[in-house]
Amino acid sequence: EIVLTQSPGTLSLSPGERATLSCRASQTVNSNYLAWYQQKPGQAPRLLIYGASSRATGIPDRLSGSGSGTDFTLTISRLEPEDFAVYYCQQYGSSLITFGGGTKVEIK
Amino acid sequence: EVQLVESGGGLVQPGGSLRLSCAASGFTFSDTWMHWVRQAPGKGLEWVSRIKTDGTYTTYADSVKGRFTISRDNAKNTLYLQMNSLRAEDTAVYYCARGGSGYQTNWGQGTLVTVSS
Numbered sequence: 037e038i039v040l041t042q043s044p045g046t047l048s049l050s051p052g053e054r055a056t057l058s059c060r061a062s063q064t065v066n067s068n069y070l071a072w073y074q075q076k077p078g079q080a081p082r083l084l085i086y087g088a089s090s091r092a093t094g095i096p097d098r099l100s101g102s103g104s105g106t107d108f109t110l111t112i113s114r115l116e117p118e119d120f121a122v123y124y125c126q127q128y129g130s131s132l133i134t135f136g137g138g139t140k141v142e143i144k
Numbered sequence: 145e146v147q148l149v150e151s152g153g154g155l156v157q158p159g160g161s162l163r164l165s166c167a168a169s170g171f172t173f174s175d176t177w178m179h180w181v182r183q184a185p186g187k188g189l190e191w192v193s194r195i196k197t198d199g200t201y202t203t204y205a206d207s208v209k210g211r212f213t214i215s216r217d218n219a220k221n222t223l224y225l226q227m228n229s230l231r232a233e234d235t236a237v238y239y240c241a242r243g244g245s246g247y248q249t250n251w252g253q254g255t256l257v258t259v260s261s
Contacts, residue, residue, distance in 0.1 A: 037206065069246055069247075071246070071247040073189070075189075080239055080251035080252065080253055080254060081181075081189060081239075081248075081251055082251070083247060083248060083249050086246075086247045092249065124188060124189050126189075126191070126247065128245070128246025128247050129246075131203050132191075132203070132205065132206070133179075133191040133194070133203075133246065134191065135188060135189040135190065135191060136188075137188050138188045138189075
């Protein structure tokens with residue numbers, strides 16, 4: 037099983053600032069099959085990024101994904117009020133799909 | 145519009161069984177892999193299971209293997225999760241999700257399963 041470790045656990049930032057979220061895998065993620073999701077309280081998760089860097093439908097270009105192998109990053113270039121939420125990475129390159137523990141982006 | 149509506153959650157005693165359903169609409173269900181993902185109260189997401197378009201291939205998380213069974217009825221556009229030998233640690237909101245073989249593009253609102261005596 038591939039274990040995904042997200043850091044930091046919590047990110048305290050102000051609107052307009054840049055957010056950098058990290059996701060590290062315990063072994064190489066095949067074909068960069070890495071996705072990112074956003075979840076707000078009381079809501080279902082929403083797909084943001086797949087294939088490490090491809091934005092899902094309707095996702096603004098201030099959100100971007102990068103990385104390969106075992107190290108991946110989600111960047112939000114300028115935080116908008118609707119971006120404060122919990123973010124999860126997920127690998128789907130192995131037969132057992134796994135999620136990271138999440139990073140909470142909160143208003144400073 | 146894609147819609148996924150879960151049902152069948154509730155309170156069940158340890159060792160008991162429950163069957164969850166997910167009614168799908170707004171897309172060609174028989175062409176789509178489907179998944180179950182759960183989230184314990186106040187915790188992160190845990191992928192549970194997936195099933196191929198025609199139901200011939202399934203995979204499970206180690207934590208549920210041998211106890212849970214995923215299935216689908218393409219004629220009824222419905223996904224199922226049969227849960228047996230339930231444990232307290234299975235308490236969670238269970239989400240039905242549409243996707244490819246890997247990531248999930250659309251999610252339902254979830255159904256809460258509580259395992260407690």
